[in-house]
Amino acid sequence: MRTLLFLLIFFGWLVYYAFTAVYTGLSGVDEPARQLLLAAFTGIGLCALISPLVYRRLSDNGWPSALVKYTVHTLIAVFLGQLLMAAVMFIGDLWIGVKAVFTGLHTAWAAPASAENTAISRSPFVGQFAMLSGGLLFLSLLYGVSRRYRYQVRTVRIPVDGLPEAFHGLRIVQLSDIHSGSFDNPNAVRRGVDKAMSLAPDLILFSGDLVNDRADEFKPYLTIFAHLRAPMGVYSVLGNHDYGDYVRWPSSAAKQENLHRLMQYQRQAGWRLLLNESATLHKDGDTLTLLGVENWSGRAAFSRYGSLEQALSGTPSDRPAILLSHDPSHWTAEVVGRHPQIVLTLSGHTHGMQFGIESRWFKWSPVQYFYKQWAGLYQQGRQFLYVNRGFGFLGYLGRLGMPPEITLLELVRAQ
Numbered sequence: 521m522r523t524l525l526f527l528l529i530f531f532g533w534l535v536y537y538a539f540t541a542v543y544t545g546l547s548g549v550d551e552p553a554r555q556l557l558l559a560a561f562t563g564i565g566l567c568a569l570i571s572p573l574v575y576r577r578l579s580d581n582g583w584p585s586a587l588v589k590y591t592v593h594t595l596i597a598v599f600l601g602q603l604l605m606a607a608v609m610f611i612g613d614l615w616i617g618v619k620a621v622f623t624g625l626h627t628a629w630a631a632p633a634s635a636e637n638t639a640i641s642r643s644p645f646v647g648q649f650a651m652l653s654g655g656l657l658f659l660s661l662l663y664g665v666s667r668r669y670r671y672q673v674r675t676v677r678i679p680v681d682g683l684p685e686a687f688h689g690l691r692i693v694q695l696s697d698i699h700s701g702s703f704d705n706p707n708a709v710r711r712g713v714d715k716a717m718s719l720a721p722d723l724i725l726f727s728g729d730l731v732n733d734r735a736d737e738f739k740p741y742l743t744i745f746a747h748l749r750a751p752m753g754v755y756s757v758l759g760n761h762d763y764g765d766y767v768r769w770p771s772s773a774a775k776q777e778n779l780h781r782l783m784q785y786q787r788q789a790g791w792r793l794l795l796n797e798s799a800t801l802h803k804d805g806d807t808l809t810l811l812g813v814e815n816w817s818g819r820a821a822f823s824r825y826g827s828l829e830q831a832l833s834g835t836p837s838d839r840p841a842i843l844l845s846h847d848p849s850h851w852t853a854e855v856v857g858r859h860p861q862i863v864l865t866l867s868g869h870t871h872g873m874q875f876g877i878e879s880r881w882f883k884w885s886p887v888q889y890f891y892k893q894w895a896g897l898y899q900q901g902r903q904f905l906y907v908n909r910g911f912g913f914l915g916y917l918g919r920l921g922m923p924p925e926i927t928l929l930e931l932v933r934a935q
Contacts, residue, residue, distance in 0.1 A: 531569060537606035537613075538565060541654070544609075545647030564595075565602055571595035575915075579732075580767060586704065593917050597661040605654035612646035664875070664918030669708035671715055671911070672923040674896075679934035680863045681902045682840050684806035687931060693721035693750070694927040696846075696868025697729040697759065697910030701737030702917065710744050712911065716926045723752040723801070726791065727868045728759025728815065728846030732914060733767045735782035746789040752801055754791045757812040758782075759846035759869060760822050761914075794844060796830040809841035811862070818849030819890075828854050837861050848893045851905045864904045864931070870894045871910040872922035885922060895922075902934075 542561050546554050575592050583589040693716050703709055716724070731737040738745075748754050762782055769775040786793050794812020801808040816826030826845065835841065840863045843855065848867040855862050872878075872895040876885030887894045898905040909925040 533610075534603060534606050535565070535569070537609045538602040538654075540642070541605045541609040541647045541650035543647070544642045544644055545651045547644045547647070564598060568595045568598035568602060571599055590917070593665075594662070596916075597658050600661065601654035601658035603654075604657050605650040608650035608653050609646065612642065612650070616642065660920055661916070661918065664916070664920030666918070667920065667923060668913050668918045669705060669712065670919075670923050671712040671926050673715065673719065673926050673928060675928045675930070676897055676906060677930045677932060678864060678897070678904055678906075680840055680904075680931050681934045682838075682863070683931055683933045684803075684808060684840075685933070686804035686806035687801075687808050688933045690803075690808075690931040691720065691722045692842075692929040692931065693719055693724045694727060694866050694906065694908050694929060695724070695748075695911050696727040696866075696908035696925075697871055697912055697914070698726070698738075698745075699729055699732050699761070699910070699912035699914045700741045701732035701734065702913050703741060706741065706744060709741060710747075712924070712926065713744055713747055717747065717749070719926070719928050721750045721928070724748050724750045724754040725810075725842075725844055725866055726754070726756035727844050727866050727908060728757050729761045729868065729910075729912075729914075730756070730759070730786065731782065732761055733764055735764075735778050735785060738782065738785050742785055742789055749790065752803070754789075755799065755810060755812060755844065756786055756791045756793050757844045757846060758793070758795070758814050758825070760815045760817070763815070763823065763825065765823060794831070796827045798831055798833075798835050798841075807839065809835050809839050809861075810844070811835070811841050812844040813850070815846050816850045816854070817847040818853035819847075822847060826850070828859070832859065835861075842866065848891060848905060848907045851893065851898075855905075856900050856903055860901075860903065862903060864906070864929075866906050866908070866929075867893075868908045868910055870907060871914065874910070874913055874916050874919045874922050876920075876922045878921065 539562065542558060546557055549557065571592055575596060578588065578592065695716065762779070764775050764778045769778070783793055792799065794810070796813050799810045801810055811831045813826035813828055813831050815822065816824050816828070839861065841861050843862045843865040845851070845865055845867055847869045851865045851867065855865055870887045870891050873885045873887035877883070885894065893905055893907055895907050895909050898907070906927065906929065908927050909922055911924050911926065913919060913924070
């Protein structure tokens with residue numbers, strides 16, 4: 521009941537302030553053009569308001585066509601533009617309120633005869649600025665759709681304490697969050713896989729979320745990802761989306777069968793799926809431990825299927841280990857300080873929210889308010905975490921300022 525009340529208040533606020541922004545911003549437009557523009561905005565705006573609900577229903581049941589899919593996502597971009605417009609207009613009203621308070625105080629101190637009528641009204645400029653802000657966000661989100669297959673290689677060198685001599689210079693390609701159910705361009709995906717293979721990796725590691733919900737989403741792309749090969753193998757773990765937890769299945773048996781099929785597809789692709797277990801990597805007489813856990817999150821909203829203790833069972837504590845764990849919150853919750861032999865943890869999950877700003881001097885994404893470690897390399901003591909920004913996309917059919925990532929990690933002996 522509280523959630524419903526909150527949503528009603530939120531949507532009422534959004535409708536009022538988004539419409540007010542347009543109504544105020546178009547105050548200088550002559551009739552009947554102004555009425556036509558207001559009517560057009562009202563119609564499109566109402567469709568945009570219900571687009572998140574339509575998205576949820578269609579994404580659960582499967583999109584009937586590409587046209588419907590892109591129409592709904594375009595309306596969601598309109599919805600987000602409306603949200604920004606409403607926020608700008610609301611801030612403008614807060615400023616008007618502050619001015620009204622100070623004006624009232626000034627008038628109260630002034631002599632009645634000298635007090636002036638200083639009514640404060642909304643400025644058309646604020647409405648126009650709100651419309652401009654919302655429009656730019658809408659256009660930016662559409663532009664981001666064209667960037668969703670622009671794979672970026674990020675090369676990171678990591679000094680590892682106790683790294684065996686034979687593994688000095690080890691080249692690891694990390695992929696994460698493929699979300700094959702969102703793909704609609706096999707040729708573009710193939711180019712991404714080819715780019716990963718061109719890096720000549722010794723080892724390929726995938727840190728979870730192969731699909732959005734259903735195993736069969738991966739089937740059309742199985743042969744493409746089967747081209748991933750490395751001398752030391754291709755290893756993977758499961759992410760929160762791989763379990764089918766976000767779908768209403770007809771039975772628990774159907775859900776389990778879906779998970780079993782997903783595991784089979786990975787094996788058909790030539791990947792070794794690590795389910796709370798370890799593998800030993802061999803090179804020139806030296807060994808390195810590789811650990812893989814099922815999804816385990818430090819946040820209550822996500823599942824905890826993993827068992828790090830089970831994965832560590834039987835592994836030597838004096839040998840450096842690499843951990844594959846989908847959710848980066850696992851690192852601070854169970855790894856850092858408790859298992860010093862895990863020198864490097866590889867995660868994904870956040871996607872960098874597929875939206876943000878990254879430069880040499882500045883790094884920001886809304887996801888940072890939910891995850892302390894959300895993209896790139898982090899270090900605490902002698903332990904490292906790398907969070908991959910994701911190969912695919914989910915929800916928003918694009919990437920704005922946060923391109924899809926192929927990571928090349930080079931391990932070197934710490935000095």
